Amino acid sequence: MFLYxxxxxxxxxxxLGLACVSLVVALITLWKRPRTAAITIxxxxxxxxxxxxxxxxKLLVRSLEWQxxxxxxxxxxxxxxxxxxxxxxxxFPRPTVDLSEAGDxxxxxxxxYRQKRAPIIILSGGRIDWRGKGSxxxxxxxxxxxxxxxxxxxxxQEPESLNTYQNAVNVRKILESRGIYKVLLVTSAMxxxxxxxxxxxxxxxxxxxxxxxxxxxxELQELGNTPKAAILNLLPDTDNLHQFTSALKEYIGSLVxxxxxxx
Numbered sequence: 001m002f003l004y005x006x007x008x009x010x011x012x013x014x015x016l017g018l019a020c021v022s023l024v025v026a027l028i029t030l031w032k033r034p035r036t037a038a039i040t041i042x043x044x045x046x047x048x049x050x051x052x053x054x055x056x057x058k059l060l061v062r063s064l065e066w067q068x069x070x071x072x073x074x075x076x077x078x079x080x081x082x083x084x085x086x087x088x089x090x091x092f093p094r095p096t097v098d099l100s101e102a103g104d105x106x107x108x109x110x111x112x113y114r115q116k117r118a119p120i121i122i123l124s125g126g127r128i129d130w131r132g133k134g135s136x137x138x139x140x141x142x143x144x145x146x147x148x149x150x151x152x153x154x155x156x157q158e159p160e161s162l163n164t165y166q167n168a169v170n171v172r173k174i175l176e177s178r179g180i181y182k183v184l185l186v187t188s189a190m191x192x193x194x195x196x197x198x199x200x201x202x203x204x205x206x207x208x209x210x211x212x213x214x215x216x217x218x219e220l221q222e223l224g225n226t227p228k229a230a231i232l233n234l235l236p237d238t239d240n241l242h243q244f245t246s247a248l249k250e251y252i253g254s255l256v257x258x259x260x261x262x263x
Contacts (some may be wrong), residue, residue, distance in 0.1 A: 065192075
């Protein structure tokens with residue numbers, strides 16, 4: 001139930017969901033309380049304009065992503081831990097497993113393995129039942145790694161976890177059973193701050209190894225490179241709204257996890 005509510009309830013706090021709720025209120029009150037309707041419409045419009053401009057979205061994303069910047073030289077560890085969310089299952093018409101927007105996690109893990117940063121890769125991720133049946137995310141990631149030449153004996157799957165807290169708990173059991181003490185944690189840069197704290201709370205010695213950066217130094221410089229760019233980046237854009245929502249999701253997730261004692 002917690003998993004279901006944790007996915008459902010925050011939708012009403014994200015910009016698009018909150019704007020939709022405001023517009024529904026406006027429709028209900030339009031005839032009898034036009035002033036209330038006007039206020040809720042103005043709120044929805046302001047919210048969407050604010051959250052979908054590049055300046056706000058990218059600065060919010062940066063506040064998360066740049067907390068754990070890549071090290072100049074990645075240290076050697078006992079294992080590489082990759083968190084799920086990086087693949088799309090091989091449902092018709094996909095010919096095989098596809099990488100999702102966060103697919104850099106899998107590719108980066110393979111690169112670290114080939115650089116001999118660790119001898120094994122632990123893939124952590126199950127499959128939420130209401131998101132369709134199929135292989136767990138760990139199996140999908142293993143398929144991708146095998147297709148690019150990572151030997152099967154170097155891959156360990158953890159197919160049960162459905163959120164980051166379960167990732168940490170289940171991975172800890174694997175680490176303890178194998179006498180592993182230090183791991184490279186691979187996940188998206190935006191997700192890394194919350195993931196690191198959860199794993200550390202489980203007593204795991206993690207080295208943040210982020211990938212999938214959405215905001216780079218160059219992109220920040222482009223925001224105000226010219227007066228035209230500065231103005232255009234104030235205009236609403238769906239990609240910016242998505243990035244803002246993803247960052248907000250991480251902040252809400254951190255708050256909920258802290259309240260539950262997982263951080």
